[in-house]
Amino acid sequence: MTYQTRPADPRLARPVSHLGYSDAALPAGRELALPTGTPQLLVRVPGGRLTAYGLDGAQAVQTAGGGAALAGPADRPSVIDPSEQNGIVWVAFRPGGAYPFFPVGGADVRNRLVDLADLWGSAAACSAQERIASAADPWAILRAVETVLLERAAHPPVLDLATGRAVAALNAGTPVAAAAEALGWTPRRLARTITAQVGLSPKRFGRVRRFQRLLAAAGDAAAGDAAAGDAAASGARPEPDWARLAAETGYYDQAHMINDFRALSGLTPGTYRPRARMRNHVRRD
Numbered sequence: 001m002t003y004q005t006r007p008a009d010p011r012l013a014r015p016v017s018h019l020g021y022s023d024a025a026l027p028a029g030r031e032l033a034l035p036t037g038t039p040q041l042l043v044r045v046p047g048g049r050l051t052a053y054g055l056d057g058a059q060a061v062q063t064a065g066g067g068a069a070l071a072g073p074a075d076r077p078s079v080i081d082p083s084e085q086n087g088i089v090w091v092a093f094r095p096g097g098a099y100p101f102f103p104v105g106g107a108d109v110r111n112r113l114v115d116l117a118d119l120w121g122s123a124a125a126c127s128a129q130e131r132i133a134s135a136a137d138p139w140a141i142l143r144a145v146e147t148v149l150l151e152r153a154a155h156p157p158v159l160d161l162a163t164g165r166a167v168a169a170l171n172a173g174t175p176v177a178a179a180a181e182a183l184g185w186t187p188r189r190l191a192r193t194i195t196a197q198v199g200l201s202p203k204r205f206g207r208v209r210r211f212q213r214l215l216a217a218a219g220d221a222a223a224g225d226a227a228a229g230d231a232a233a234s235g236a237r238p239e240p241d242w243a244r245l246a247a248e249t250g251y252y253d254q255a256h257m258i259n260d261f262r263a264l265s266g267l268t269p270g271t272y273r274p275r276a277r278m279r280n281h282v283r284r285d
Contacts, residue, residue: 072109106199
């Protein structure tokens, strides 16, 4: 099995968080994909469809038949088939980072899976997929994706300075009013700008990013406990100290964290069991 992730080419480092490739042989089924508030480009190698299902996991609600799609910024969980991720490349954009490469705003693709052919046209999408699929190895595949993005950039791949500062503040947990005041903006202007470029309202974006800080902290805590030998002898996943993590990541208290966790994932912290190395993917069957 190959699983590779790495930072983006320096020319793409401001709009792109990281890239990855996996050819894990995952069985068919249903899996929760948890919201991150940020968009992703997904490309299957060598091809095949990508599907998003309703939360009951039964009926497909969105399908990218060509095997390449933009997953817009999400503020709610979706359900996917993990077997459709066998041989997949992903580009994880930073908040608002997809806008230089696609002719839509973040709000236009919020909670949507949009076929790449609908964004770039069939010919351009097919050409990009062929170039990516013809690469010789995982590292070459990731370089091919970067080359395609650099060629497609219709704008300088960076948010304007003020918007970037606002996004960074919200991402770090700064309250909406304080983020607006720091820029000399009204809350209404902040809401208009962030919603247009990031795809979520400032309050919703901040809420989803706080949830992501919690998941990251839980993963770090579990890994630390396991490394220290605190895991059960059976190899069971160590349970994080959720009350401590709630306080450290910006929740009022543990009850607030549990309610938010359930609202954004459909799970409770105690039932959260992510797939290895993929904190935003939780098997449902």
